[in-house]
Amino acid sequence: MNVFYEEDGGFKVGAVLADNTTSLQVEAPHGKRSKIKAGTVLLKFEKPALSEFMEQAQHVADELDADFLWECSNQDEFGFADLGLEYFGHAPSTVEAAGLLIKLHGSPMHFYKKGKGHYKAAPEESLKAALASVERKRLQALQQAEYTAQLTGFSCPEALLPQINMLLYRPDKNTIEYKALEQACHDTGLTPPKLLEKCGAIPSSHDYHFNAFLFEHFPKGIEFGEIGEFDIPQDLPESNVSAFSIDDATTTEIDDAFSLIHLPNGNWQVGIHIAAPALGFGPGSRLDEIALERLSTVYMPGNKITMLPDALVNAYTLEATKSCPALSMYLEIESADYSVVSSVTRIERVKIAANLRHDTLEPLFNEDTLARGGPDYPFKKELGILWELANRLEIGRGKQGSNIGTDYSFVVKDDRIAITDRKRGNPIDKVVSELMIYVNSRWAKMLSEKGVAGVFRSQFNGKVRLSTTPGKHIGLGVDQYAWASSPLRRSMDLLNQRQLIALVRGEPAPYASNSEVLLGAVSDFELASEAYNSFQRNMERYWCLRYVLQEGINEASATVLKENLIRLDTLPLVTRVPSMPELPPGTQVQVALSNVELLDLAFGCEFKHRIELQ
Template identity: 45%
Template sequence: MNVFFEESGDFKAGAVMSQTPDSYQVELASGKRCKVKSRDVLIQFAAPSAEQLLREAHVIAEEIDLDFLWEVAGLEEFGYADLGKEYFGATLSPAQSAGLIFRLHSAPIYFYKKGRGHYKAAPAASVQAALAGIEKKKQQAIIQADYVEQLKAGTLPSSMQAMAQQLLYKPDKNTLEYKALAAACQELHTSPERLMLATGGIASAKDLHFSKFLFDFFPKGTGFSHLMGNVTPPELPKNLPIADVAAFSIDDISTTEIDDALSVKTLADGMLQIGIHIAAPGLGINREDAIDNIARSRMSTVYMPGDKITMLPNELVEIYTLGAGQTRPAVSLYATVNPADWSLISTVSKIEAVPISENLRNNTLDELVTEEALAANEGDYPHKADIAVLWQWAQSLEQGRNLKRAGFGLKPEQNNRTDFNFYVEDDVVSIVARKRGSPLDKIVAELMIFANSTWGKLMNDHGIPGIYRSQGVGNGGWAARMQVKMLTHAAPHHNLGVDQYAWSTSPLRRYTDLVNQWQIMACIQHGVTAPLVAPFKPRDATLFAIVSAFDAMYSGYNDFQSSMERYWCLRWFAQEWQAQRAKHVEALVMKEDLLRLVDIPLVIRLSGLPSMPRGSRVMLDIIGWDEVDLTLEARFLELLSSPDTALTIDEEETEADQEESSDEIGDEIADETATEIENDSLSTPEIPELSTDTHQPEP
């Protein structure tokens, strides 16, 4: 005897070897034996053989007309045998019974299973809807297949052109377009980004990185029209006292958001009055007004080589920027200094209108204003005497900070690193090395640090909160103590060598500085009653939210800037390669397999690099680069020179720690100068986190 039975949703047939009241021992055609419960057996038959029955049943199942079978079934639940009699006739052969079961089971659209061998015909509306769905899927499959073929042929389907970024950065994986893109990538063994570049969905690798950033941070675009609405920029404040100074700024040639200027005046008693003048957009922007909401939504100007996205609308920037030949509102910090020993006598803060005589550019002055030229009183340039005075005081300020650093247990800072400025025109990049710590850099940096520290103390003395940056506070190891934190109360910044440090000197470019400017102006205007009228009161929850949001957004902006600088470094290689100038490049060993190129600010990892001391200079052979992955492929050629290896291991570790510390200090100082440059200098020690390079060592 043979049986036809159901097992785990599948139908099988086999010869019965033995039987009990509850089960059968069955041998399948494959020779495998299994135990079958009696309740699972649907048909018992003597002939034909189990194997032949299955063959015949499948043939019969294919011949059954589903539509006619559904009409015959009626509306009530039925057993397969009852329906078989209606369809085939009074008597069913074992093969017909099995074929009918196969057909019923394979058509869930027409028949709902109700138990072993029992079914019920689906309602007509359900059948029609299901058939329409199947037809729709067939048509979608045809369209999807067509999309795949177009993509493989290098053409982007028209329906995908407007959603290219959506497909790359935040796809709906249920759409035909995404499924087609994924299928084409799988067949071509490529990534969606590269396929979009190949088909024109993304114009270039630069646009790929830029559009990803915009998609994440500026989904509605970088313009201000959708934010401004009917808002008009504020007018210049009237009736401000006009300062009796001729102030000047020092910035890069491409800077447009000029928010700091300096002045020098000799007083009647021979003392010097040194002024630090900061643009005052806080006079025209009020907390929670429309422009404040815009600034808070962006938190900072975004910098990248050749371009920027400003925090504030250009109309407002033009009103408050400290442009030459204009008198503009400013928050001024005046320091009275004794030129005999450059000691600080007193400070006073004012809100006033400041005449701006010049916008000096360090691109043209760096070669003229050197330490040697200043010492010899050489050269001819605007505000030469003022710059000489500021240089002397800047050196004194630096010495004072180094003494404070020593009190914090740190060595004197070292600002001998090289920064790099990026200039991009018509997709041609120039990378210009610039030694950190030039006189102009130091003047601006020291005076801005002085202002940020002084105004931080002013807020703290008046009992109102601000947004401070601190370092070296708290417990933990070196890394924990050196981490820069943002707080709403005054705390030391050990690396800078100040007791408190509150960003206040870039209110056109950073929201934290604008917030602090409101608080500082409350101190200046209201004195001891400032806590009652300051926009942010102690323990204001909104201030904590601003700190958290700024920290996250500023970090994202910096990551993007670093990525774009890395991209332009690779583009520089492409330019030099075409000019036959960049086949071999020099690099410095930072540690282990980490290298920093000499000519451009690019840090790479080179696996298999022979062990050598930090600071060793090596020659690399450039094999290639990838502007999508931002990777560089190179191999080690030869060791050019080694540093002094007389240091012990402990001394080397100390020097390494000091270098890292110095880099952090330099970045803080550079933030007051280099970040004012539209193409901000790259902090190379941070790049290894972005590096995913793969390299081949010398055979």
């Protein structure tokens, strides 16, 4: 005797070897023996042969129409034998009954299983919905296959174009568009960016990187929308000084400027003037929300995303010929040794006489011209005194000569890149940095001594951190330090400026030491700063690689940093050279450059030879 039984959600047949009433020992057509429960047996048969039964039953099932079977059944639960009698017009043979069971079991949209050999026809509305779903999936499968075919033929389907950013940066793996792209990548052996680029869907490698950043950090776009109102105070006292700023040629958010006058006692008064946008809007305003959302200006070669809207920046930037609201610190400097005698902080308006720019100032104000006297130029005397003061301040911090190395400037014009190097610690940089370090550390001390909360920057054991508690900054050599000199570009400076203004005015500070605004801003800023700096580094690497292609650079000299890691001598490009032998750090080598990949920000680098220094 043979049996047709159900096991593991499917049907099987076997020859009965032993019948133990509640269980059976059976042997499958391929010889495997197993023990089954008697309750799983649906049919018993002698013919046809065991080896032929399932094939014949499947043939019967294939001939049956699920829709017609559904129409033949009523809405009540039924046994398969009853439906077989009605459908076939006679008591079904075991093959017919098995075929009917296979069909019922394989049509879950039409029939719901209710028990051993029992089913119930699906309600009409449920069946229509299920069939519609199947049809939809069928059409989607056809559409997906069509998309895949187009992509593997290096043509981008029109329907994918509005979804390119989603597919590249945050794909929904359940969509047919992603599945089609994934299959096409598998078939072509290309990554999604490479394939979409080849399909013409990524016309700009620059925009690929830029849009990835926007997609992650500016999903609503970089436009400000409604910014609300802000004030421009007109009742501030006018300073009697004439100030000048020193910035890169592309700087529009001019935060700081300097002034110098000779005092009757023979000493010098040095003014450090910081733009004061905190006077224009307060905590909780729409502009404040914007500043705490963006947290800082985002920089990249040839472009930037400002923290604050142009209207506010234009009102408070220290622009030449304007009288600008400022938070000023005045230092009285001993004329003999440039030591600081005293300092005072004021809220005022300051006349800005000039905006000096690095590219035009540096040829005139540098170490050579300072040593030789050099030609005459605007603010020569003032810059010379500020240079002496900067040297005195650097020595006072115990950091003389610590700021060495090379900085690079990137200028993008008409989609071409110019990269120039500048010696770090030159007179321009030293004057600006030393005066900024001084004013930030002094204002941090003011906040700390008066018990006014602030956002402080400290460094200990090599770790730099922001907190609402002041601490030593070992790297700068100061007892406390707070960012306060770039309120147009950093939210931390803006928050500190509000606290300082309140302190100078003798008013309650806007933020307490346990302020959720301060604590939240510190946490958010650190995350944003890491992301913004990473993006800036990536875009600088991108433009370095564009420069390599633009200038047709095939070989370059480089310096070994460690192991097989090198840095090119003329570009801020760092890479590993697997083919390079083990050489000590600082060794000069010649390398060959090849296979620049702008989407991956990668390039090939092969060791040529060691450069022997003369």
